[in-house]
Amino acid sequence: xxMRCLMNCFFGVPTNAMAATRSSSLWGIPFTLNFNNNNNHxxxxxxxxxxxxxxxxxxxxxxxxxxxxxxxxxxxxxxxKAGVDLTLWNRxxxxxxxxxxxGAKYLSSPEEVAASCDLTFAMLADPHSAxxxxxxxxxxxxxxxxxxxxxxxxxxDVDTSKLISERIKATGALFLEVHSHFPLSxxxxxxxxxxxxxxxxxxxxxKPAEDGQLIFLTAGDxxxxxxxxxxxxIMGKSKFYLGDVGNxxxxxxxxxMIMGSMMASFSEGLLLSEKVGLDPKVxxxxxxxxxxxxxxxxxxxxxxxxxxxPTAFPLKHQQKDLxxxxxxxxxxxxxxxIAAAANxxxxxxxxxxxSDEDFSAVIEALKSKFQQS
Numbered sequence: 468x469x470m471r472c473l474m475n476c477f478f479g480v481p482t483n484a485m486a487a488t489r490s491s492s493l494w495g496i497p498f499t500l501n502f503n504n505n506n507n508h509x510x511x512x513x514x515x516x517x518x519x520x521x522x523x524x525x526x527x528x529x530x531x532x533x534x535x536x537x538x539x540x541x542x543x544x545x546x547x548k549a550g551v552d553l554t555l556w557n558r559x560x561x562x563x564x565x566x567x568x569x570g571a572k573y574l575s576s577p578e579e580v581a582a583s584c585d586l587t588f589a590m591l592a593d594p595h596s597a598x599x600x601x602x603x604x605x606x607x608x609x610x611x612x613x614x615x616x617x618x619x620x621x622x623x624d625v626d627t628s629k630l631i632s633e634r635i636k637a638t639g640a641l642f643l644e645v646h647s648h649f650p651l652s653x654x655x656x657x658x659x660x661x662x663x664x665x666x667x668x669x670x671x672x673x674k675p676a677e678d679g680q681l682i683f684l685t686a687g688d689x690x691x692x693x694x695x696x697x698x699x700x701i702m703g704k705s706k707f708y709l710g711d712v713g714n715x716x717x718x719x720x721x722x723x724m725i726m727g728s729m730m731a732s733f734s735e736g737l738l739l740s741e742k743v744g745l746d747p748k749v750x751x752x753x754x755x756x757x758x759x760x761x762x763x764x765x766x767x768x769x770x771x772x773x774x775x776x777p778t779a780f781p782l783k784h785q786q787k788d789l790x791x792x793x794x795x796x797x798x799x800x801x802x803x804x805i806a807a808a809a810n811x812x813x814x815x816x817x818x819x820x821x822s823d824e825d826f827s828a829v830i831e832a833l834k835s836k837f838q839q840s
Contacts, residue, residue: 527552530698531584533577533600533607534621535562537781538647539590541676542620542702547571549701556580577601581610581617586695591621593787601631613639616691620645620683622784624720624791625713632687632712643691644712646719647703648682673779680704684722686715717795724792724806726763727785727826731809733764734830737771747772767827776821776828785826786813 532543535557547553547569554572555563556579563573574580577600581587587607591597597619601607611617617635619628619642628644635642675681681703685692692708699706709715733754740750751768754760770777789810796803815832816824 528586529554529584531556531580531587532590533557533580533587534590534592534596535566536590536592537673537778538620538676540566541673542588542590542681543571544569544677545679545702546698551698551701554580554584576605577607578605578609581607581615582612583610584615586616586618586698587611588618589621591623592784593621594623594627594791597621597623597627597631602634608634608638611635611638611640615640616643616695617641618643618645618691618695620647622646622719622723622788623716625716625795628686628713628716641688641691642712643685643687643695644715645699646684646715647676648684648719648722675704676702683707684709684715684718686710687712720788720792720795723785723788724803727789727813727829728805728809729761729763730767730785730827731812731829733768734771734812734827734833737768737830738833767825771827771830774831776825778823778825780826781822782813782816782824782826782828783822785829786810786817789813 529552530546531554532539532546533556535543535555539557540562543553543555543566547566553566553570554574555566556574556577557563560573563571567573574583577587577589587610589597589600589607591600599606601617601619607617615638617640619631623631632642632644679702683699683703683706685699685706686709689708696706707718709718736750736754737747740747748769751764751772754768755765776782789806793803793807793810796806809829812829812832813826816822816829819831821828821831
């Protein structure tokens with residue numbers, strides 16, 4: 468579906484209009500959307516949604532973003548480019564400086580961001596950080612209130628999602644879990660929170676996040692999901708609503724479990740092909756054109772052959788997701804021996820100092836120098 472058609476579905480934008488302006492509301496706050504149908508995109512060359520105040524409407528919604536890391540930074544950048552009024556927080560303030568130079572504001576705690584904003588997104592790296600930022604001292608929950616929304620785009624387990632959801636809902640705010648999934652060209656995961664109650668994990672990595680090509684797996688409040696859809700469309704290429712809080716996290720973990728296992732098997736194939744005298748470059752071409760073709764192979768394969776692992780999705784995060792997925796499987800008595808074996812390889816790679824390399828560096832755990840150590 469083209470971007471123009473997508474916006475037709477949500478906002479009734481005329482398909483034959485060269486440009487269109489339409490008023491809508493977010494949590495009862497009126498705003499105006501500007502569209503440009505050049506190349507079937509929003510204005511500003513890529514997806515762009517501009518909040519424009521006028522004399523007859525209330526101020527545009529204020530959006531907060533917590534966690535400006537590998538995924539959070541490009542996601543927040545795309546919101547800024549779209550004209551969103553954005554307020555940031557990150558443990559290391561210097562990571563926010565490039566966005567501040569582009570017009571974003573900065574506050575010194577998640578609580579302050581949540582209190583000053585109508586919607587708050589959170590993109591944290593692990594369950595511990597997600598809970599601390601949402602529920603800890605000066606956490607976002609302390610700034611939440613009736614009428615606000617919290618969208619969590621962090622990669623966390625089901626229990627963590629439910630815990631944060633209950634804490635946010637107790638304040639009268641809404642919650643949406645949004646996990647991000649990547650379209651495997653260089654991908655990673657993420658999740659967002661808006662003070663409302665719903666869940667949305669993100670699937671993808673740095674490059675898809677920069678290009679606004681993330682896939683969002685959402686769960687929680689259905690009305691909140693429909694309300695924040697325009698913001699998700701700025702940051703991603705597609706979105707799925709999966710029902711109750713926890714389902715977004717579960718889907719994200721299942722997807723990342725499959726991805727981690729695929730990468731481990733692909734690594735074995737590359738090394739085996741070389742050992743038996745085949746050209747691994749040709750293997751990548753063959754795999755990329757056959758029934759098991761996946762963008763991950765053609766994208767990661769060439770650099771893996773050169774023992775280069777530019778980080779798009781850190782290996783430590785892939786191992787964490789495998790660990791969480793194995794825990795999820797155990798909770799429902801589902802056997803996952805392939806994922807369990809892959810997890811051990813990622814643990815070996817971590818033990819050899821590869822945690823911050825791309826997850827494709829798991830191939831190093833299979834090389835003889837590590838197998839003999």
